[in-house]
Amino acid sequence: MNHPLLVELASLLPPANLVLNADRLAPRLLDARKRLRGQTLGMALPSSVEEAAMIITRCWAHGVSIVPQGGNTSLVGGATPMSETSLLLGCDRLKRIRQIDPCGYTLTAEAGCVLDDIRDAAQTEARLFPLWLGSSGSACLGGLIGTNAGGLQVQRYGNTRELVLGIEAVLPDGQIFRGLHPLRKRNAGYDLKQLFIGAEGTLGFVTAATLRLFPQERGQAVAMVALDHAEQVLALFDQTKAAVGEVLTAFEMMDSEAMILMARHFPTLQQPFAAPPPYSVLIALSGSESDGVLAERLMELLLASGGENAVLAQDGSQAKALWALREHIPAAQTRQGPSIKHDLALPISAIPAFIAEAASLLKQWLPQVRPVVFGHVGDGNLHYNLGLLPEAETGQIEAEANGLLFDLVAHYGGDISAEHGIGRLRIAAADAHHDPVERALMRQVKAMLDPTGLFNPGVLF
Amino acid sequence: MNHPLLVELASLLPPANLVLNADRLAPRLLDARKRLRGQTLGMALPSSVEEAAMIITRCWAHGVSIVPQGGNTSLVGGATPMSETSLLLGCDRLKRIRQIDPCGYTLTAEAGCVLDDIRDAAQTEARLFPLWLGSSGSACLGGLIGTNAGGLQVQRYGNTRELVLGIEAVLPDGQIFRGLHPLRKRNAGYDLKQLFIGAEGTLGFVTAATLRLFPQERGQAVAMVALDHAEQVLALFDQTKAAVGEVLTAFEMMDSEAMILMARHFPTLQQPFAAPPPYSVLIALSGSESDGVLAERLMELLLASGGENAVLAQDGSQAKALWALREHIPAAQTRQGPSIKHDLALPISAIPAFIAEAASLLKQWLPQVRPVVFGHVGDGNLHYNLGLLPEAETGQIEAEANGLLFDLVAHYGGDISAEHGIGRLRIAAADAHHDPVERALMRQVKAMLDPTGLFNPGVLF
Structure with missing residues (x-):
């Protein structure tokens, strides 16, 4: 409370809008993946845009950097303040x-x-x-x-x-x-x-x-399809887009490792197939048609695509159960132990070749590593995790694994981040893999809007 | 050909990539609405990105401004060079x-x-x-x-x-x-x-x-619905979104003036209604279902919404005929004579009140003026034209009409341009109606990327 900014903010803000209590700050200083433990001067919680502007103006005047934080769910450390002279700026009181x-x-x-x-x-x-x-x-x-x-x-x-x-x-x-x-x-x-x-x-x-x-959607239909090859996943995607494109809400994929992990750590979840197939695809339709019509369209699609090995949800609770399988994978991965996570963007058509080549390169590099591959395959977005790692070495081998996978992603015209962002954890990879003109232009934009580097220092750049 | 840039470009480019012939330049100097007649130093037509970069680098070195031009279809003068020391940069040879x-x-x-x-x-x-x-x-x-x-x-x-x-x-x-x-x-x-x-x-x-x-879409269905009030247009939009949201491709509106103009200047087009109703709405569905299924869904919607006064296309050629009515309005407006055109953005829910108030204000201001209102009502985008103007006075009254309508649009939370852009014709309006912080930030972006104002001077700012 000795910092002149805090003294000033304490006099300008209602008491509830300034948090200095260490216990209340602690959960805001640990990132969602528990990889970073941060530090901060304190946390301001503006309750209006004008109050936010006032706080930011005072920070600008004092040269105190600002780390905005929402629900603190960043997976790349984007919302964790790492300096005891940074102010956390929360939006807890902007709730209308x-x-x-x-x-x-x-x-x-x-x-x-x-x-x-x-x-x-x-x-x-x-x-x-x-x-x-x-x-x-x-x-x-x-x-x-x-x-x-x-x-x-x-x-x-x-x-x-x-x-x-x-x-x-x-x-x-x-x-x-x-x-x-x-x-x-x-x-x-x-x-x-x-x-x-x-x-x-x-x-x-x-x-x-x-x-x-x-x-609002009136109906939905969900199915899980078992497939042997990644090429079949793409073929099914193609057929699905043509047959039901505008009601296709999700086209998700899980490999056998993902399904095995999930069955191990969430044994009460009902498995759709006797044994985990190489690839399970979840297809979800929704829209203005009824459950019945959408289910019929999905059934027709599955029959036409030779999907004898498919499970079609018969009602809402079965649909939820199929979704639960997909949704529990990240938690299963966490329960299994340490892993290295990637959020890869790929041209959809490159996914089968990428999966095959990545698996083979990883096996050569570290035979015991187990890739767990799942994600939004219809969006060209794979969550590609490496598990079964000796805990002590996780940190040590992460850089090598990243190097291997990011080079391969670049080779296939993909990118190092599809939806998680750059944060603190992907800066070196962005510098290495992104067009220097693009990176330089981003720095120019940053310098234009934030010439003194007040906002979220150490994130993105 | 005396300008040193042209001498240099002539030595660097294949002959076909540099156009100096006045006859070939003439159509590129007249804008699509025939309101601006421009001037230029000449036109360069790069055939690769590297060649474009070379041309632009030479312009930068010579301090010669550049006006990029595509198909020359801008409706706000955005692609017309207005200085004999500007180079036109066309993309005619970038066709792969x-x-x-x-x-x-x-x-x-x-x-x-x-x-x-x-x-x-x-x-x-x-x-x-x-x-x-x-x-x-x-x-x-x-x-x-x-x-x-x-x-x-x-x-x-x-x-x-x-x-x-x-x-x-x-x-x-x-x-x-x-x-x-x-x-x-x-x-x-x-x-x-x-x-x-x-x-x-x-x-x-x-x-x-x-x-x-x-x-690719497998089927389509098109209907035209006659309505008496703008509120009914919104109610129908609401019902349509709920009933067939994801296959709704277009929801277009034409007022009676638009339909009258079109019947007058394109008498061979078949009119769907005995007399032009106050509002005609074109609803187009398309998607992965067959023509028959989509027509059935559209019919159901029309029946449920009390659409006794509706025409549903029975086949592809009838669908085309209904679309032709909508598509011929701009041409009919041109044949009718001079008009003042607006491309207004509005919150969809404000459209009925806006239409009523605008008509009443315009009538007070200039009783003989006839608003012609049509456009993409489902996107909150009205093309609002003023016709039947005495030719000599068109220029004179345009500023007054713009002032009146743009103030009203702002009052309803709308904007002066939905899809046409700012170009050369809407700069004063943008300065008057847009947030000064936004305008200043745009100028900052412009100064960052183009500090010497090389690209398209006089457009946007």
């Missing part, structure tokens, strides 16, 4: 749903609204906010925007970027960018809001956003 | 479709590819590139990206921005930004390609893009 316009299919929410609450608010007006991910009970809108979150329904509805119409944010110099337009179309020069989406809190503090809503 | 990946649903095309050719190329691989607009036979990819073009299927597939995965561009300093990723998801820092989309050629020269493709 400011407006819902069911007719215009828009909702305006503040940055501290939890994803589930936004989905619920839309639901009460018979609307759908389609973003859906594992951490939807804790991830906040501010963080979802900062990381351009993806998740389980990108195939149909897109990433967060495609769901944001307008943004309100405080710039590093304390100016307020008032861009909360509810307009589906607005060609009015550079689309500046795009800079803040996926910026991981490095260009300012997002305080609210206007989001796109969709019609 | 570089790659189609049907499995990954992507296509990479150069900036000079005409929209129809891109659609055809996708079609040969049983894929759909869904961007579709009146000028699709002449608009080029470079210009579509520069204006973030919208058009007739935004309701379903989004604007150009939502269809672009990666971009290759030359920056004002001659550096090449190589961002042609075919990746559906890539969270790798700031999404810099967004800056070039909708930048109207002010930040560099786009040479190629990787585009999203969709499954």
Whole structure:
């Protein structure tokens, strides 16, 4: 409390909006993967955009850096302050749903609204906010925007970027960018809001956003298909897109290692197949048609694609059970022990060759390592984890594993991050693998908006 | 040919890539609405990104400004060079479709590819590139990206921005930004390609893009519905979204003035209703279901919404005939005589109140003026034209009409441009109506990438 910024903020903010208590700060200083333990000067919790602007202006004046934090669910350390002279800027007190316009299919929410609450608010007006991910009970809108979150329904509805119409944010110099337009179309020069989406809190503090809503879904159908080869996964994707493209909500894949892990650590979950097949694909349809019509369309597709080895959910609870298999993989991985996680982007057509070559290279390099491959295959996004590692050596071999996989990803025209972002953990990889012109341009943007490097130092660059 | 830049370019470029002939330049100097007659030093037509970079580097060295031009279809003068010391930079020789990946649903095309050719190329691989607009036979990819073009299927597939995965561009300093990723998801820092989309050629020269493709549509259904009030249009939109949301491709509206104009100037087009109703709504469904299934769903919707006054196309040629009514409105407006055109963005829910209040204000102001209102109502985008104007006074009253309508649009939370952009014709309006922080930030971005103002001077700012 000796820092002059804290003295000043204490005099300017209501007591509840400034947190200095070490016990309350502790959980905010440990990242979601428990890899980083941070430090901070304290945490400010503005309850309005004006208050956020005031806090940021004072930080600017004192030269105190700022780490924005939403639900603290970053998987790449993007929200953890690593310096005792950084201020945590939380959005816990920015929790209002400011407006819902069911007719215009828009909702305006503040940055501290939890994803589930936004989905619920839309639901009460018979609307759908389609973003859906594992951490939807804790991830906040501010963080979802900062990381351009993806998740389980990108195939149909897109990433967060495609769901944001307008943004309100405080710039590093304390100016307020008032861009909360509810307009589906607005060609009015550079689309500046795009800079803040996926910026991981490095260009300012997002305080609210206007989001796109969709019609509530009337029906759904879910199936799990067993396949022997990754090429068959792609062939099925192709047939699925052609047959039911506009009602295809998710096309997810799990390899046998993922299914084995999940059965081991969640034995009560019902397995769809007698033995884990090399590849299990979850196909989810949803839309304005009834459960029955969608199930019929899915059944037709499975028959046409020779899917004798498929399980079609017969009702909502069976559909949930199939989804649960996919959703429990990350937790099963955690229970299994230490692992190295990757969030790879690939051209969809390159996925079979990538999987085969990666497995073979890894085997040569470290025979006992077990890749666990699953993810949003329909979006070209593989979560590629390496498990069964001797705990003591995890840190040591991570750099080698990353090098091997990132080189291979680059060879296939992919990228080192599909949805998790760069954060603190992927900076060296971004410098190594991304076009130097692109990296230099990003630094120019950063220098333009945040010339003194106030926001989230050590993240992205 | 005396200018040292031209001498230099003549020595560096193949003869076909430098156009100085006045007759060949003339059509490139007249804008699509025949409102601007420009001037230029000459026109360079690079045939590769490297050649474009070389030309731009030479312009930078000589301090010669550059006006990028695609198909010259801008409706706001965004592609017309207005100085005899500006170089036109065309994309006529950047015409290659570089790659189609049907499995990954992507296509990479150069900036000079005409929209129809891109659609055809996708079609040969049983894929759909869904961007579709009146000028699709002449608009080029470079210009579509520069204006973030919208058009007739935004309701379903989004604007150009939502269809672009990666971009290759030359920056004002001659550096090449190589961002042609075919990746559906890539969270790798700031999404810099967004800056070039909708930048109207002010930040560099786009040479190629990787585009999203969709499954080819198997069926379609089209209906025209007659309604008495704008509120009924919104109610029908609401019912349509709920009933057939994911197969709703277009929801277009025309008022009676639009239908009257069209019947007068295109008397051979078949009219669906005995007399033009106050509002005609065109609903188009398309998707993976057959014509028959979609027609049945549309029929059900029309019956449920009390649409006794509706015409449902019975086959493809009737569907085309209904679409032709919508598509011929701009041409009918042109044949009718001078008009003042607006491309307004509005929150969808504000449209009925806006239409009523605008009509009443305009009547008070200039009783003989006839508003012609039509457009993409499902996207909150009205084309609002004022016709029946005494020719001599058109220029004189335009400023007053713009002032009146733009103030009203702002009052309803809308914007002065939905899809046409700012160009040369909307700069004063943008300065008057947009947030000063936003405008200042745009100028900062411009100064960062183009500090000497080389690209498209007089456009956007």
